[in-house]
Amino acid sequence: MPLDIRERYKDWKMNTEDMPGLTLKDVSLHVKGHKLLGPLSLSVEEGHVATLMGPSGAGKSSLLAFVSGTLSPDIIASGSVHLDGRRIDGLNPEERRVGLLFQDDLLFPHLSILENVAFGIPRTVRGRRARAELALSALGEAGLEGFRDKMPMTLSGGQRARISLLRVLLSEPRALLLDEPFSAFDTTLRHQMHEFVFAHVKASRLPTLLVTHDKSDADAAGGPVIEIS
Amino acid sequence: MAIVVLFMVPILAGLLGTALPSFGYWPGDSTRALHVQPWRDLADAPGLGQAIFTSVFSGVGATVLSLVIAVSFTASWSNSKISLLVSRSTAPLLAVPHAAFAIGFAFLFIPSGWLIRIITPWLSGWSAPPDYLFIQDLHGVGLMVALVCKELFFLLLVMQAALSQIDAQKYLSVTRTLGSWPVCAWLKVIFPMIYPQIRLPLYAVLAYSLSVVDMSMIVGPATPPSLSVLAVNWMQDPDIGTRLQGAAAALLLFGIVVIAVLGWRGLEKIVIACGRAWIFNGPRTFAEKFTHWISGIATSLILVVSGFALISLVLWSFADVWRFPAALPSEFTLRTWIGAWDGLKVHSISTFILAIVSGAVALLLGLGILENEYWKGARPKVAGQFFLYMPLMIPQVSFLFGLQVALVYLNIDGSWLAVVWSHLVFVVPYVFLIFADPFRNLDPRFTKTALSLGKPPFTVLRTVKIPLLKAPMAIAFAVGFSVSVSQYLATLFPGVGKIQTLTTEAVTLAAGGDRRDLGAYGLAQFMLPLIVFSIAAAVAARHTRTL
Numbered sequence: 001m002p003l004d005i006r007e008r009y010k011d012w013k014m015n016t017e018d019m020p021g022l023t024l025k026d027v028s029l030h031v032k033g034h035k036l037l038g039p040l041s042l043s044v045e046e047g048h049v050a051t052l053m054g055p056s057g058a059g060k061s062s063l064l065a066f067v068s069g070t071l072s073p074d075i076i077a078s079g080s081v082h083l084d085g086r087r088i089d090g091l092n093p094e095e096r097r098v099g100l101l102f103q104d105d106l107l108f109p110h111l112s113i114l115e116n117v118a119f120g121i122p123r124t125v126r127g128r129r130a131r132a133e134l135a136l137s138a139l140g141e142a143g144l145e146g147f148r149d150k151m152p153m154t155l156s157g158g159q160r161a162r163i164s165l166l167r168v169l170l171s172e173p174r175a176l177l178l179d180e181p182f183s184a185f186d187t188t189l190r191h192q193m194h195e196f197v198f199a200h201v202k203a204s205r206l207p208t209l210l211v212t213h214d215k216s217d218a219d220a221a222g223g224p225v226i227e228i229s
Numbered sequence: 230m231a232i233v234v235l236f237m238v239p240i241l242a243g244l245l246g247t248a249l250p251s252f253g254y255w256p257g258d259s260t261r262a263l264h265v266q267p268w269r270d271l272a273d274a275p276g277l278g279q280a281i282f283t284s285v286f287s288g289v290g291a292t293v294l295s296l297v298i299a300v301s302f303t304a305s306w307s308n309s310k311i312s313l314l315v316s317r318s319t320a321p322l323l324a325v326p327h328a329a330f331a332i333g334f335a336f337l338f339i340p341s342g343w344l345i346r347i348i349t350p351w352l353s354g355w356s357a358p359p360d361y362l363f364i365q366d367l368h369g370v371g372l373m374v375a376l377v378c379k380e381l382f383f384l385l386l387v388m389q390a391a392l393s394q395i396d397a398q399k400y401l402s403v404t405r406t407l408g409s410w411p412v413c414a415w416l417k418v419i420f421p422m423i424y425p426q427i428r429l430p431l432y433a434v435l436a437y438s439l440s441v442v443d444m445s446m447i448v449g450p451a452t453p454p455s456l457s458v459l460a461v462n463w464m465q466d467p468d469i470g471t472r473l474q475g476a477a478a479a480l481l482l483f484g485i486v487v488i489a490v491l492g493w494r495g496l497e498k499i500v501i502a503c504g505r506a507w508i509f510n511g512p513r514t515f516a517e518k519f520t521h522w523i524s525g526i527a528t529s530l531i532l533v534v535s536g537f538a539l540i541s542l543v544l545w546s547f548a549d550v551w552r553f554p555a556a557l558p559s560e561f562t563l564r565t566w567i568g569a570w571d572g573l574k575v576h577s578i579s580t581f582i583l584a585i586v587s588g589a590v591a592l593l594l595g596l597g598i599l600e601n602e603y604w605k606g607a608r609p610k611v612a613g614q615f616f617l618y619m620p621l622m623i624p625q626v627s628f629l630f631g632l633q634v635a636l637v638y639l640n641i642d643g644s645w646l647a648v649v650w651s652h653l654v655f656v657v658p659y660v661f662l663i664f665a666d667p668f669r670n671l672d673p674r675f676t677k678t679a680l681s682l683g684k685p686p687f688t689v690l691r692t693v694k695i696p697l698l699k700a701p702m703a704i705a706f707a708v709g710f711s712v713s714v715s716q717y718l719a720t721l722f723p724g725v726g727k728i729q730t731l732t733t734e735a736v737t738l739a740a741g742g743d744r745r746d747l748g749a750y751g752l753a754q755f756m757l758p759l760i761v762f763s764i765a766a767a768v769a770a771r772h773t774r775t776l
Binding site for chain 2: 065068069070072073092093094096097098099100102104106108109110111115118119120121122123125128131132167168171173
């Protein structure tokens with residue numbers, strides 16, 4: 001496991017122009033010899049959202065875990081994942097630049113909202129002030145700057161979900177994976193969250209993979225829908 | 230409330246019973262005027278400074294080291310084969326009484342010990358045992374290492390329990406996709422989340438390590454010993470003046486523990502402030518490779534040392550002729566066991582009775598507290614947890630001596646009741662620690678369904694909850710049993726020599742007894758909890774399978 005990150009990222013820029021977007025080739029998942037999912041191939045362009053729909057237990061979440069590199073070791077995966085023309089499925093999750101969003105916001109309870117949002121800002125943004133400014137401007141655009149020093153537990157579910165998305169976006173991913181991020185919300189809030197999330201996906205030109213079992217999520221995403229069983 | 234009284238009274242009475250003598254008061258003494266002579270005597274006692282240094286150095290050092298190893302191991306080796314091995318070894322190693330472990334540890338590391346025998350002469354070139362103290366060294370390094378070997382597994386267990394309360398895997402996934410390498414991610418996110426749960430157990434480790442007596446007598450320095458041993462020696466002196474001086478030393482140790490815990494609490498605040506500033510800078514790595522290998526090697530070494538220490542008990546107890554530097558005894562015999570049989574039998578029975586009774590009573594008490602909490606709808610409070618851990622955070626020397634004084638007043642010193650009571654003070658917290666979470670996490674719908682079928686609360690407890698909780702109850706009982714077996718001071722003081730166990734006898738033998746007898750006693754002391762643990766594990770496994 002080579003640990004020099006700079007070495008790993010040296011040729012990143014070179015390949016980014018080749019084939020922008022996220023591509024899965026012949027991906028299948030097996031648990032204890034049983035096939036869970038696949039083979040599946042798909043391609044998502046920058047700023048677009050592909051939706052995976054299917055019943056629970058169909059391996060949707062496991063697929064996202066495979067793409068992000070966080071698959072549990074008892075699931076065997078085959079096939080390849082390419083991001084901006086570069087094969088990433090052999091990399092560690094911290095090297096893939098794939099953002100992940102769950103149904104739970106998973107904000108860090110011991111850190112303030114500002115500290116949560118600034119958590120993933122790359123090291124290239126140096127100095128406390130510069131990092132704080134970047135985080136604050138993101139909070140400001142979302143109208144959440146008033147919460148900067150609050151702790152996550154004191155916020156509502158909708159607020160936390162937005163902050164969770166801001167945190168992912170500020171870590172400058174090259175692709176985004178959404179694992180049923182809207183499931184906890186009622187219809188009104190769900191609608192607002194659709195707008196908030198998909199507007200950000202478009203603006204940051206991220207290829208996005210959405211997993212859901214709700215038709216309204218897929219409709220709001222507006223991209224291709226892949227049914228798995 | 231009654232429970233609090235049951236445990237706070239002996240502790241407070243014990244502290245008072247130590248504090249008063251340290252100012253010259255002695256029961257039955259007609260003068261009755263308080264004075265500070267015991268403290269003057271203490272200040273003039275030769276070697277006091279070195280004794281304090283030994284206690285603080287080995288106690289704080291052991292706590293910091295075991296925390297660092299436990300944290301770095303959990304951070305970098307989770308889901309690995311070695312972590313599976315470690316988690317399987319945790320329970321049996323925790324069940325090893327401290328004194329038995331210390332004896333095995335000494336067998337391994339003394340100049341004529343097994344380790345030197347294994348490498349002599351082919352590697353070391355020695356023809357006689359080296360003239361160097363690998364343990365019982367002046368500053369207590371050997372004691373510190375022995376303490377780390379025991380405390381590491383306790384901390385690992387506590388951390389596992391804390392981790393099961395949060396969705397650690399998901400938090401870790403998110404942190405890593407945000408760009409952090411594994412160790413860095415664990416330190417930035419998981420450690421701060423579980424620290425509140427491990428704080429009190431950690432203070433208990435700190436207090437225990439600062440004030441340990443039995444291990445220090447066996448692997449600690451001798452001239453002068455650590456402050457705790459000094460206090461115990463003085464307290465048992467025939468001269469009343471020296472006893473008073475011992476009470477002062479015990480109270481001084483209490484002060485040192487209080488300062489250490491408060492100091493640790495203060496350091497926490499500094500670490501939190503620095504840690505947040507560090508996290509804000511967005512670090513991606515934290516000595517990943519170094520932490521990975523060092524913690525892996527340290528944990529493996531501790532596992533190997535623990536294993537060898539226990540095996541050396543077996544070897545010595547069956548050894549007939551074992552000349553230096555042979556790596557193994559040249560002849561084995563049953564003579565040691567046959568010779569020690571009568572004593573072993575008596576001591577095993579008393580140890581067993583004490584452990585069975587205190588384990589069972591502690592389990593019933595725990596069940597009562599939790600059932601009460603359930604029906605009153607009370608949430609577990611930090612304050613309640615604090616009271617529960619209190620006995621573990623006060624040096625045993627500082628209140629057991631005073632408790633003995635109080636027991637003399639009640640005229641129950643040297644009785645089984647007195648010993649069981651003082652064991653319970655230490656057994657209940659551990660039993661509760663193991664049992665509380667499974668009880669609280671039991672799906673309340675089982676209870677509600679049973680109630681709605683018209684069953685009264687006690688019937689629900691008997692026919693629904695207890696059967697469902699058989700596995701954690703069995704384990705909690707086994708833990709309570711082994712805690713009771715390992716009690717040294719809590720047997721010695723209230724038992725006033727009338728009630729002896731394998732542990733008190735082993736510690737006595739350690740001061741110059743034959744290694745073969747010592748091995749036999751150490752092994753017997755270890756076998757009792759191991760057998761109970763194996764039965765409990767079997768019960769738990771069968772129960773889990775049938776559910």
